[in-house]
Amino acid sequence: MVEEIGTNTEGDLIINVGPQHPATHGVLHLVLTLSGETIKKVEPHLGYIHRSIEKMCESLSYRQFIYVTSRMDYLSSHINNHACALTVEKAMQIEVPQRAQYIRVIMDELTRIASHELWWGAMAMDLGAFTPFFHAFRERETITDIMEKTCGARLTMNYMVPGGVMVDLHPDFQKDVKSFIQLYKSKFEEYNELVTGNIIFQNRMKGIGILSKEDAISYGCSGPVARASGVHCDIRKLYPYEIYSQLEFDEILDTAGDSFARYMVRLKEMQQSIRIVEQLIDNIPEGEFQAKTKAVLKLPKGEFYQRVETARGELGVYIVSEGGTTPYRIKFRSPGFSNLSALEHMVKGLKIGDLVAAMGTLDLVIPDIDR
Amino acid sequence: MFIKDYIKDVYGAVKSLLTGMRMTGYYFTHHKEIITEQYPDNRATLHLAERFRGEVVMSHDENNEHACTGCSACEIACPNGTIKIINKFDITPEGKKKKAIDTFVYHLELCTMCNLCVQACPTDAIKMAQNFEHSVYDRSKLTKKLNKDGSKLREGIE
Ligand code: SF4
Ligand code: SF4
Numbered sequence: 001m002v003e004e005i006g007t008n009t010e011g012d013l014i015i016n017v018g019p020q021h022p023a024t025h026g027v028l029h030l031v032l033t034l035s036g037e038t039i040k041k042v043e044p045h046l047g048y049i050h051r052s053i054e055k056m057c058e059s060l061s062y063r064q065f066i067y068v069t070s071r072m073d074y075l076s077s078h079i080n081n082h083a084c085a086l087t088v089e090k091a092m093q094i095e096v097p098q099r100a101q102y103i104r105v106i107m108d109e110l111t112r113i114a115s116h117e118l119w120w121g122a123m124a125m126d127l128g129a130f131t132p133f134f135h136a137f138r139e140r141e142t143i144t145d146i147m148e149k150t151c152g153a154r155l156t157m158n159y160m161v162p163g164g165v166m167v168d169l170h171p172d173f174q175k176d177v178k179s180f181i182q183l184y185k186s187k188f189e190e191y192n193e194l195v196t197g198n199i200i201f202q203n204r205m206k207g208i209g210i211l212s213k214e215d216a217i218s219y220g221c222s223g224p225v226a227r228a229s230g231v232h233c234d235i236r237k238l239y240p241y242e243i244y245s246q247l248e249f250d251e252i253l254d255t256a257g258d259s260f261a262r263y264m265v266r267l268k269e270m271q272q273s274i275r276i277v278e279q280l281i282d283n284i285p286e287g288e289f290q291a292k293t294k295a296v297l298k299l300p301k302g303e304f305y306q307r308v309e310t311a312r313g314e315l316g317v318y319i320v321s322e323g324g325t326t327p328y329r330i331k332f333r334s335p336g337f338s339n340l341s342a343l344e345h346m347v348k349g350l351k352i353g354d355l356v357a358a359m360g361t362l363d364l365v366i367p368d369i370d371r
Numbered sequence: 372m373f374i375k376d377y378i379k380d381v382y383g384a385v386k387s388l389l390t391g392m393r394m395t396g397y398y399f400t401h402h403k404e405i406i407t408e409q410y411p412d413n414r415a416t417l418h419l420a421e422r423f424r425g426e427v428v429m430s431h432d433e434n435n436e437h438a439c440t441g442c443s444a445c446e447i448a449c450p451n452g453t454i455k456i457i458n459k460f461d462i463t464p465e466g467k468k469k470k471a472i473d474t475f476v477y478h479l480e481l482c483t484m485c486n487l488c489v490q491a492c493p494t495d496a497i498k499m500a501q502n503f504e505h506s507v508y509d510r511s512k513l514t515k516k517l518n519k520d521g522s523k524l525r526e527g528i529e
Binding site: 060063064065067068129131138141145148149150151152153156158161166167170190193194195197198199200201295 | 380383384386387388390391394395406419420422423424448449450483484485486487490491499
């Protein structure tokens with residue numbers, strides 16, 4: 001139960017952060033128990049943007065339910081769609097054409113860059129630096145333009161369908177992506193100059209919000225949050241899907257587990273994504289972009305699970321099928337929820353200003369937590 | 372010792388601030404390209420990608436003919452019940468009854484621009500248009516009839 005806002009019996013101050021607070025990036029509601037400025041307790045309250053997506057999916061067919069998942073973690077919408085398409089393909093044993101696999105992986109990695117760009121800008125803004133936001137959005141805009149040209153949407157893509165991708169690439173795609181890579185490489189130094197190298201920034205990040213390897217595992221953290229604590233958890237490496245097993249890229253690990261480590265992991269991940277896109281962009285094979293599938297998809301009776309690595313961590317899609325055209329039950333294992341649960345542990349005993357810095361490095365997307 | 376560290380810290384902070392400000396200054400004096408779109412002032416020159424999904428429309432040719440047979444495939448494909456197909460029965464010259472579209476009802480307020488209906492249509496009768504300025508004062512204006520008045524099915528489409 002939420003205690004009355006004000007003071008509790010021990011004289012601690014209880015205040016609300018959110019649900020309408022600029023630092024929580026959405027409708028996250030935190031109830032803080034403070035002793036002076038020191039944080040004693042953080043209690044996240046969820047449900048402000050709960051749309052019961054899992055329940056909605058039960059009444060939608062296997063082609064239709066994919067579009068809803070763009071609205072979970074809207075910054076990794078391609079990857080969410082991808083996870084759903086993969087689960088259906090796994091259940092029906094659909095062979096995805098090579099071309100589609102290449103397109104999907106390129107799209108995933110571009111999405112990851114765009115998502116990390118946005119996080120970088122928002123993170124700096126949480127700490128009071130406004131300019132980086134515009135720098136981040138300049139590059140991100142190039143990616144959304146590329147997406148818009150090929151997929152027709154900027155955020156909620158619905159581009160991956162069971163069996164491949166919805167439409168073929170735009171003729172300009174390769175040219176645009178290459179010029180984006182050029183632009184990105186020429187601008188990347190600016191990121192370090194503006195934010196990473198800044199002493200004030202480093203002092204606010206280093207040694208703040210430490211999450212040990214054991215805690216990261218026991219809270220079920222995944223993605224950059226866990227990798228910054230030294231947990232080897234990149235699904236692209238551990239359980240490769242599509243063509244990830246043939247690609248050369250590094251899993252970025254750090255051992256410090258503090259806010260700065262999480263920051264650096266994401267920055268380096270962007271460069272690995274660029275590396276993946278560079279390997280693929282010139283070698284997209286010709287051929288079909290979609291496998292031939294029946295108009296009405298029917299999954300065999302059983303349970304199916306597939307996980308992918310989104311920009312935030314591990315997304316799992318679990319489908320229980322009764323053999324019909326709609327799923328009996330769907331469950332999404334979203335990365336944001338488990339990452340948020342580690343927040344209290346990270347910031348206990350720190351000052352209230354550190355909460356914002358530590359929360360920024362978790363890269364929370366609230367619709368992903370609530371669904 | 373403390374004083375020395377303190378001064379060092381302040382010096383470091385000022386230095387990194389200046390490094391950041393140098394770049395801000397650079398962009399301030401070297402604004403070669405303006406990235407911000409001056410919407411809505413640039414409406415006349417606004418360029419949208421040709422695949423941009425703004426709303427569903429039905430294409431009509433110059434004879435006011437469309438390609439929709441009224442098969443309802445789009446209605447079934449739509450996840451939100453955005454589309455309602457109301458059919459009528461034409462009497463052909465031979466005196467037979469023939470199914471044809473009467474009203475293609477499209478609820479723009481429900482549409483999520485997912486493109487599934489366009490993909491499902493066997494005759495490519497509908498497509499996505501780029502118009503994105505959908506705000507109106509009255510909600511009922513968002514319910515549209517996509518087939519034009521007096522339009523009919525193009526010859527040769529089954
Ligand atoms: S775009 Fe999607 S939501 Fe809109 S009418 Fe077509 S199928 Fe329905
Ligand atoms: S628009 Fe296409 S799918 Fe929809 S009723 Fe007409 S012909 Fe059938």
